Amino acid sequence: xxxxxxxxxxxxxxxxxxxxxxxxxxxxxxxxxxxxxxxxxxxxxxxxxxxxxxxxxxxxxxxxxxxxxxxxxxxxxxxxxxxxxxxxxxxxxxxxxxxxxxxxxxxxxxxxxxxxxxxxxxxxxxxxxxxxxxxxxxxxxxxxxxxxxxxxxxxxxxxxxxxxxxxxxxxxxxxxxxxxxxxxxx
Ligand code: HEC
Numbered sequence: 356x357x358x359x360x361x362x363x364x365x366x367x368x369x370x371x372x373x374x375x376x377x378x379x380x381x382x383x384x385x386x387x388x389x390x391x392x393x394x395x396x397x398x399x400x401x402x403x404x405x406x407x408x409x410x411x412x413x414x415x416x417x418x419x420x421x422x423x424x425x426x427x428x429x430x431x432x433x434x435x436x437x438x439x440x441x442x443x444x445x446x447x448x449x450x451x452x453x454x455x456x457x458x459x460x461x462x463x464x465x466x467x468x469x470x471x472x473x474x475x476x477x478x479x480x481x482x483x484x485x486x487x488x489x490x491x492x493x494x495x496x497x498x499x500x501x502x503x504x505x506x507x508x509x510x511x512x513x514x515x516x517x518x519x520x521x522x523x524x525x526x527x528x529x530x531x532x533x534x535x536x537x538x539x540x541x
Contacts, residue, residue, distance in 0.1 A: 380478050383487025383536035386436040390426045391489075391534055394419065398496075408499035409508055415500070416516045420448050433541040438491075440532030444513075444522035454481055455535065462490045462530050487536045493529040501525045 397418070401411035427435050439451040441459050451459065458477050465471035477488040493501060500509060503524050513520050525531055 379485050379538055380476060380487055382434070383478070383485070383538055384476060384489065386426075386430055386434055386536040387487065387489045387534045389429070390423060390436045390438070391491075393422050393426055397422065402496065402499075407506065407508065409512065412500055412509060412512050416512075420445075423448075431541075433539040434536065436534065436536045438532055438534050440491075440522060441530070442521040442525075443532075444517050444520050446517075446519055449532075454479060454486065455533065458486075458488050458535075459490075459530065459533055462533070466528075466530055483540045485538045487538070488533050489535075490533055491531045493525040493527055493531040495527055497525065497531060498527070501531060 397414060398411055401414045402408060404410055423437060430436065437449070439449050439455050439459075441451065441456065441463070443449050443451070458479065461477070462471065462475070465475070471490075473490060473492055475490065479486045479488070499505070500513070501522050503526065505513070505523065513523070522531075
């Protein structure tokens with residue numbers, strides 16, 4: 356009898372924890388989609404206006420950070436969302452930390468081993484903050500500014516805006532980076 360009660364309460368506790376983790380994951384994914392969606396909508400519109408990619412590039416250079424801040428302003432105070440990558444373009448705003456690198460290396464390993472799923476959302480607890488990661492895979496549309504054969508105008512614009520740019524030479528299917536939501540205990 357006693358053991359049953361114990362078991363039951365242990366089960367209830369673990370299912371409550373599972374529910375909480377599940378809802379943090381969902382909350383994180385929602386914020387990730389807000390940022391990913393906002394950037395993608397803008398990118399698409401600018402690429403349509405000017406298929407060379409130059410206008411979209413100027414837009415990303417000038418406004419990616421502002422859009423990130425605008426999306427963050429809409430989130431609850433305990434949450435934030437950002438982009439990062441192993442090979443980054445913007446050193447000043449998008450630098451990964453050790454946890455980011457660990458997660459991205461795990462995604463990269465899965466890609467190398469052909470066990471990767473783009474739906475693999477990773478949830479990591481770091482002190483009082485839970486991080487939710489979504490991988491960003493390089494698509495054809497990304498190649499104009501992150502690919503191997505860039506137009507000379509794009510190359511020039513990139514070199515002048517990002518002299519330390521490491522975010523080139525990607526091909527379709529490569530891990531381009533991640534979007535990460537950070538949700539503090541509240
Ligand atoms: C028109 C050019 C252009 C296209 C197309 C483009 N990007 Fe970028 N990307 C940029 C620029 C410029 C930055 C740096 C923005 C900044 O200053 O924050 C950037 C930054 C990023 C970053 C942030 C990390 C870093 O390197 O600084 C990620 C992640 C990213 N791009 C992913 C993608 C993905 C995925 C696609 C395709 C869906 C894509 N980009 C298409 C120009 C582009």
